[in-house]
Amino acid sequence: MPTPPEPHTGAITLADGDVPAIQFDNVEKRFGDHVVLQGLNITVRRGDRVTLIGPSGSGKTTILRLIMTLEEANGGFILIDGRPLTHELRDGKRVALKEKHRNEMRKRIGMVFQQFNLFPNMTVMENIIEAPVHVLGMRKDDAIARGRELLEKVGLPEKANEHPASLSGGQQQRVAIARALAMEPEILLLDEVTSALDPEVVGEVLNILRNVAETTNVTMLIVTHEMQFARDVSNRVLMFDGGRIVEEGPPDEIFSHPKEQRTKDFLSAVL
Numbered sequence: 001m002p003t004p005p006e007p008h009t010g011a012i013t014l015a016d017g018d019v020p021a022i023q024f025d026n027v028e029k030r031f032g033d034h035v036v037l038q039g040l041n042i043t044v045r046r047g048d049r050v051t052l053i054g055p056s057g058s059g060k061t062t063i064l065r066l067i068m069t070l071e072e073a074n075g076g077f078i079l080i081d082g083r084p085l086t087h088e089l090r091d092g093k094r095v096a097l098k099e100k101h102r103n104e105m106r107k108r109i110g111m112v113f114q115q116f117n118l119f120p121n122m123t124v125m126e127n128i129i130e131a132p133v134h135v136l137g138m139r140k141d142d143a144i145a146r147g148r149e150l151l152e153k154v155g156l157p158e159k160a161n162e163h164p165a166s167l168s169g170g171q172q173q174r175v176a177i178a179r180a181l182a183m184e185p186e187i188l189l190l191d192e193v194t195s196a197l198d199p200e201v202v203g204e205v206l207n208i209l210r211n212v213a214e215t216t217n218v219t220m221l222i223v224t225h226e227m228q229f230a231r232d233v234s235n236r237v238l239m240f241d242g243g244r245i246v247e248e249g250p251p252d253e254i255f256s257h258p259k260e261q262r263t264k265d266f267l268s269a270v271l
C-alpha cells in the first residue's frame with residue numbers, strides 16, 4: 001500500500017500556471033549536529049499573509065533568515081517567484097548559485113527585525129534611502145521623495161533629519177518599517193517586531209503594519225507573539241514544533257478550533 005501523504009506539509013496546490021511567491025522544497029537546516037528544519041515544504045501564494053507560530057526554538061526565525069539569505073540551507077531548495085534563491089538542481093546535483101544571483105534575489109525581500117538595526121550615525125532619511133540608492137541605483141532625489149512618502153505612511157514626517165538615538169523604540173521600529181518598504185519588496189518578513197518595545201508603543205507599530213497589509217499586495221511572513229495582530233492580518237497560520245509544521249489553517253480555525261494537542265497547549269500558554 002502506498003504511504004499516505006504527511007497530513008500537514010505546508011504545501012498547497014495552486015491553480016495551473018500560478019507561481020508561488022515563496023516555496024520551500026524539502027528544506028533542511030542544521031546548526032552543527034542540531035537539525036533545526038527537516039524536509040520542510042511550504043508554499044506561500046503571492047499576497048498571502050502567513051503567520052508562523054510555535055514554541056521557542058521551533059525554527060520560525062530560521063525560516064525567515066533562510067529567505068533573507070542570512071542563513072543557508074543544508075538541503076533542499078527555496079524558490080522565490082519560481083526562481084531558485086541560493087541553490088538549484090543541475091544534472092541531479094544541488095549546486096550553489098553565484099553571489100550576484102543571490103544579491104539580485106535578495107532585493108525582492110525586505111525584513112524588519114526585533115532589534116531595529118538602524119545605522120546609528122545616519123539620519124532617519126539616510127537610513128531609508130541608503131539601500132534604494134546604493135543597491136537599486138535609484139536617483140537620490142527620487143529616493144528622498146519616496147522616503148518622505150514613507151515617513152508619512154509610518155506617521156513620522158517630521159523626523160527625517162533626526163538620528164535614531166533621539167527616537168523612541170516604537171519610532172525607530174516605524175523607521176525600520178519605512179526602510180524595508182523603501183526597497184519596494186515583493187516579500188516582507190517580520191520577525192517579532194514588537195518584542196523589544198515598551199508595551200505602550202506596541203499598538204502604534206502594529207497599526208502601521210495593519211495599514212501596510214491593507215494598502216499593499218506585499219506577501220508577508222510574520223513571526224509574532226501578538227495573536228490578535230496575527231488574527232487581524234494573516235490569512236494563514238502555520239503552527240511549528242521541532243522544525244515541522246504540525247497544523248495549519250486560517251487564523252479563525254487555528255486560534256478558535258485547534259485540532260492538534262500541541263497547538264492547543266501552545267495557544268493556552270500564550271493567549
Ligand SMILES: Nc1ncnc2c1ncn2[C@@H]1O[C@H](COP(=O)(O)OP(=O)(O)OP(=O)(O)O)[C@@H](O)[C@H]1O
Pocket residue numbers: 031036054055056057058059060061062063
Ligand atoms: N546561529 C545559530 N547557531 C546555533 N544554533 C542556532 C542558531 N540560530 C538558531 N539556532 C538554534 O536553532 C533552533 C531554532 O531557532 P529559531 O530562532 O529559528 O527558533 P524560533 O522558533 O524562532 O524561536 P524563538 O521563538 O525563541 O525566537 C534553536 O534551537 C536555536 O537555538
